[in-house]
Every structure is written in structure tokens, then in C-alpha cells.
Amino acid sequence: MNDHKTLTAIGLAIILLFTGCVAALAQTSYPAGTPVATSTANCTVNGQPVPCDKILGEAGTFLGVGLGLLILFTAIGILAFIFWLFMLIHAISKPIHDKALWIIIILLFNIIGAIVYYFAVKRHFTGAPSAPAATPAN
Numbered sequence: 001m002n003d004h005k006t007l008t009a010i011g012l013a014i015i016l017l018f019t020g021c022v023a024a025l026a027q028t029s030y031p032a033g034t035p036v037a038t039s040t041a042n043c044t045v046n047g048q049p050v051p052c053d054k055i056l057g058e059a060g061t062f063l064g065v066g067l068g069l070l071i072l073f074t075a076i077g078i079l080a081f082i083f084w085l086f087m088l089i090h091a092i093s094k095p096i097h098d099k100a101l102w103i104i105i106i107l108l109f110n111i112i113g114a115i116v117y118y119f120a121v122k123r124h125f126t127g128a129p130s131a132p133a134a135t136p137a138n
Contacts, residue, residue, distance in 0.1 A: 043055050080111045083111070083114055083118075084106070084110060084111050084114040087106055087113075087114035087117050087118055087122065088103070088106050088107070088114070090117075090122055090125075091103050091106055091117060091121070094125065096121055096125070102117055102121060105117065
């Protein structure tokens with residue numbers, strides 16, 4: 001829970017720093033003695049006036065959750081790619097039955113093909129190519 005609050009606080013600090021810098025630049029860009037008009041922020045949501053602090057607090061919550069989900073899905077994607085790459089390397093480098101077919105399946109169906117390859121071939125791999133099933137003689 002502290003990570004969420006920390007991310008929210010960092011996001012708010014960056015926003016406040018940026019708006020403070022913009023306000024400082026706006027005030028110093030006029031010649032000395034020129035009056036500078038200032039205004040307060042009026043926030044509206046669905047046509048209703050809302051305190052801007054409330055909107056910023058709620059937006060920070062959504063930004064923290066969104067950033068967390070982005071990091072989670074990025075990590076899952078990287079792990080899936082590494083798994084796919086290991087299965088492809090295994091299919092290429094090991095003597096397995098129907099090598100070309102398994103390589104094509106892994107390349108065409110990506111992570112699904114790699115998972116199927118893992119359960120169908122890699123878990124049962126002994127190092128020697130599997131012999132085709134013999135048909136019984138009549």
C-alpha cells in the first residue's frame with residue numbers, strides 16, 4: 001500500500017513542480033512593472049464545479065493503478081517471450097521427432113505453441129529422438 005501512496009506523491013510532486021515552473025516563467029516573461037493577471041483554477045466535471053484538489057487526488061489513484069498494471073503486464077510479456085525463446089532454441093538444437101513441424105508450430109502460434117511444445121515434447125525429453133510408433137502387423 002505504501003508503494004501506491006509513494007507513486008501518487010511522486011506524480012503529484014512532478015505535476016506541482018511543472019505547474020510552478022510554468023507559472024514562474026509566465027510571471028517573469030513580462031517587462032518589469034507590467035501587471036500580471038492571475039487566476040484561480042475552476043474545474044468542472046459534467047458541467048458541475050468541483051474542487052481541483054479532489055480531481056487531482058482521484059486522478060493520482062488511477063495513475064498509480066494504471067502504472068502498476070503496466071509494469072505487471074510488461075513483466076509477464078517479458079517472461080513469456082523468454083519462455084518462448086527457450087522452447088524455440090530447444091526445438092532447434094535437440095534431436096526431436098518432427099523437428100521442422102515443432103519449429104513451425106512454435107513460430108506461428110508463439111506462446112501457445114511454446115506451451116504445447118513444453119508439455120508434449122520438452123517434459124518428456126530424454127536426449128534421444130523418439131522413434132515413430134510401430135504399426136502392428138496383421
